[in-house]
Amino acid sequence: MVDPMRSIKTLAPKVVVDSGQLHWVPHFIDFSQWPTLCKDETRTIPSPQMAHYVAPLRGDAARGRVIAMDPWRGNCVTCHEIPGEEWPGTFGASLHHYKQRRHTDANLYQQIFDVRITAPRAVMPPFGPLGILSDQEIRDLVAYLQSLE
Amino acid sequence: MRILIIMLALFLLPAWADEPHKEYTSAEPFLPHVSGDDHLTGTYRYWKDPKNLDMRLAGSPDQSWKLNWKHLDYPFNKEMHAGHLALDRGLTLFNKLNRSGTFKNCLVMYRFNGPYETSLRGLRTHYPAFRTDLGRVVGLEEVIEHCAKLEGEVLQNGSYDNSAVSIYVASHSLGMPIKIDVSSGPLRESWRRGERLFHQKVGRNNMSCASCHVGRIGQSLRATVVTSPYGDVAHYPVYRDRFGITSLQVRFAQCSLDLGFNALKPGSQAYNDLEVFLTALTNGYPVSVPSERP
Structure with a gap:
């Protein structure tokens, strides 16, 4: 299944018509570090973590919006309604007029960093402990959310 | 006294051993019959009879999920594919x-x-x-x-x-209801393991199957509307517009990549257990092949 040089870490199944073989093609993103459902899996998921937020926000709202739309970074729009986006998901709360909810920057930072601290049943991924978003990227997202009047 | 301490230590050893941190979505009571969908989504009454589906629901983009996409099956859908x-x-x-x-x-x-x-x-x-x-x-x-x-x-x-x-x-x-017995023996073990896997959080997004397919059915992820896990196996292997002829376990491999972890090989134990779990959730629903899905 995997090439002998081990340069390609993730493969996707491809069904080829009139063939008795299931073909596997390189997938465009490497998932090899994440735990799977395999019965012999030993890798772990990071347990819930408190974020260490230091006060001046220094985030850029424009950059935050780009991250919120990026399927491989924030990907917020897949679940949340975001102003100006025509076909958002409906899983999470709407982010319209988000500033009017008057969350503090520290709270918002914690929500994005690891939501499991405050809402253990939430579906939202813990972006910080999983290493999907860096500290600066979360700050940009907080700045973007605080800019939604 | 020393023997007692050693025995106590041996007894407690498994608890001390470094258990992998696994997270689970809170377990829902699943019934090994398709009518269990009534407790989950309440839409079973709309799609339980594939011969008499409601034309009005099928025609509405906001309502069609209530038919659990059964309007894409024969006899409602008589298209060649x-x-x-x-x-x-x-x-x-x-x-x-x-x-x-x-x-x-x-x-x-x-x-x-x-x-x-x-x-x-x-x-x-x-x-x-x-x-x-x-x-x-x-x-x-x-x-x-x-x-x-x-x-x-x-x-x-x-x-x-x-x-x-x-x-x-x-x-x-065709038209015969799925009928597997998960009340005893190896299939019961498999059903229990499959139920556990369905709720286990994995991958890059730290999500389980149940994260979406339990409490969020009918809601949308962008343009994708989430379906009920009940009654799905009856139309597999299915023709999918995007992926071609897709067996259930190839679908699992695609799901794995969507959740963000390396796909397992079709026929692996985890996929077999999930197949038993999902097939049991289709118990009592008639087989419908060949079928198509988007």
Whole structure:
């Protein structure tokens, strides 16, 4: 299944018509570090973590919006309604007029960093402990959310 | 006293051992029958009779999820699609494999409660089953791979030809309700493991199947509307517009990549357990092949 040089870490199944073989093609993103459902899996998921937020926000709202739309970074729009986006998901709360909810920057930072601290049943991924978003990227997202009047 | 301490230590050792941190979505009570959907989404009454689906629901983009996409199945959907071509291919392959009659015998040689069957009729409704010759619980596609191997042919689990034969075999059970018994034996073990896997959070997004397919059915992820896990297996292997002929375990592999972890091979134990779990959730719903989904 995997090439002998081990340069390609993730493969996707491809069904080829009139063939008795299931073909596997390189997938465009490497998932090899994440735990799977395999019965012999030993890798772990990071347990819930408190974020260490230091006060001046220094985030850029424009950059935050780009991250919120990026399927491989924030990907917020897949679940949340975001102003100006025509076909958002409906899983999470709407982010319209988000500033009017008057969350503090520290709270918002914690929500994005690891939501499991405050809402253990939430579906939202813990972006910080999983290493999907860096500290600066979360700050940009907080700045973007605080800019939604 | 020292012996007592050592015994106590041995008893507590498993608790001290570094257990992998696994997270689970809170477990929901699932019934091994398709009518359990009433407790989950309450839409079972709209789609329980595939012959009388509501035309108005099918025509509305906001309401069509309430039919659990059964309006894409025959007899509501009478369109020709690539699933029919796979059915023809399956017939050709089956006749080629079954020249001496041993291929069919290999397929129908399974244990279930009832008289010994020699025809393909109803075969699909009893898989996954525990095969004594293989010594484990296997799905129909894996049995086809095994039996083709005995005939000297390679039909890998999940490949087009394998799914084509599977569609052909399933077409003998058209309209017959899925009927697997998960109340005892190896299938019960498999069902329990599958239920656990369904709730286990994994991958880059730290999500489980249940994260979306329990409390969020009918809501949308961008343009994708989340479906009920009940009643889904009846139309597999299915023709999907984007991926071609897709067996259930190839679908699991695609799900794995969507959740953000490396796909397992079709036929692995985790996928077999999930197949048993989902097939049990389809118990009582009639087989419908060939079918198509977007």
